[in-house]
Amino acid sequence: MKPADKQAYLEEYELLKKKGKPFFPYAVLKDSAMMLVVVGVIILMSVLLGAEQGPKADPTSTTYVPRPEWYFFFLFELLRVIKPPELVPIATIGIPTICMVLLLLLPFYDRGPERNPIRRPIATTAGCITIAAMAYLSYLGATGGSPTEIDMKVAPQYEAGKEVVAGSGCLACHKLGENGNNGPGPELTHIAQRIPRAAILRSVEIGPGIMPSFRDLPPKKLNELADFLSSLD
Numbered sequence: 001m002k003p004a005d006k007q008a009y010l011e012e013y014e015l016l017k018k019k020g021k022p023f024f025p026y027a028v029l030k031d032s033a034m035m036l037v038v039v040g041v042i043i044l045m046s047v048l049l050g051a052e053q054g055p056k057a058d059p060t061s062t063t064y065v066p067r068p069e070w071y072f073f074f075l076f077e078l079l080r081v082i083k084p085p086e087l088v089p090i091a092t093i094g095i096p097t098i099c100m101v102l103l104l105l106l107p108f109y110d111r112g113p114e115r116n117p118i119r120r121p122i123a124t125t126a127g128c129i130t131i132a133a134m135a136y137l138s139y140l141g142a143t144g145g146s147p148t149e150i151d152m153k154v155a156p157q158y159e160a161g162k163e164v165v166a167g168s169g170c171l172a173c174h175k176l177g178e179n180g181n182n183g184p185g186p187e188l189t190h191i192a193q194r195i196p197r198a199a200i201l202r203s204v205e206i207g208p209g210i211m212p213s214f215r216d217l218p219p220k221k222l223n224e225l226a227d228f229l230s231s232l233d
């Protein structure tokens with residue numbers, strides 16, 4: 001901005017400031033009144049319409065797919081993309097906190113009086129990139145695979161077994177490649193190196209320790225499951 005422009009801007013600002021009313025109490029009063037109206041409408045709607053509560057939580061369900069609200073999908077996706085455990089705190093706390101602090105400090109590091117977006121290329125570009133990145137991450141988060149899917153390349157004859165493992169809740173306790181939880185069960189990524197097919201089948205049918213028994217699965221599915229797991233070396 002040229003010095004002359006800046007001078008004109010400051011003069012105009014001074015003039016408007018003299019004409020205007022102080023923030024307190026005028027704007028505070030208006031905002032408070034509007035806030036009361038909004039809260040009143042919410043209370044009225046909750047009394048008249050009630051809130052939908054959904055089915056009661058079932059702690060024994062293994063088919064429930066936990067999902068965040070849509071406005072958290074971008075954070076959810078960030079967490080899914082960043083896999084190494086030592087980087088997880090950076091994804092969950094670090095990046096969002098840094099962004100919030102940058103936003104809070106904006107009035108202090110962006111001192112330019114220019115308001116036209118076209119003449120503020122850095123701010124405009126940064127804003128557009130942020131919005132685009134959040135939109136893209138939200139889209140990926142919304143369409144991403146559920147924890148009952150296994151993201152892993154296998155030979156076609158093992159696809160069926162992979163689906164059985166994916167659909168049976170094994171990932172709640174076992175890690176398989178980049179999928180599933182690391183524990184309480186041992187990692188299954190290279191299970192065939194450790195135990196033979198018959199032993200895998202026995203574990204799945206007996207359910208050693210805290211592992212539930214899966215002997216109620218149809219024999220065909222048990223076989224497909226064993227074929228798949230005994231191919232993982």
Ligand code: HEC
Nearest residue numbers: 168169170173184185186200203204208209210211212214
């Ligand atoms: C509730 C958690 C849980 C679930 C669900 C679960 N497991 Fe396990 N699994 C375990 C635990 C814990 C062990 C170790 C048990 C022990 O040795 O005491 C284990 C052991 C195993 C073993 C033996 C591993 C070894 O190295 O000896 C296999 C194979 C196995 N599980 C496969 C599966 C499959 C396949 C499924 C899904 C159909 C499944 N598990 C579901 C907890 C679970």
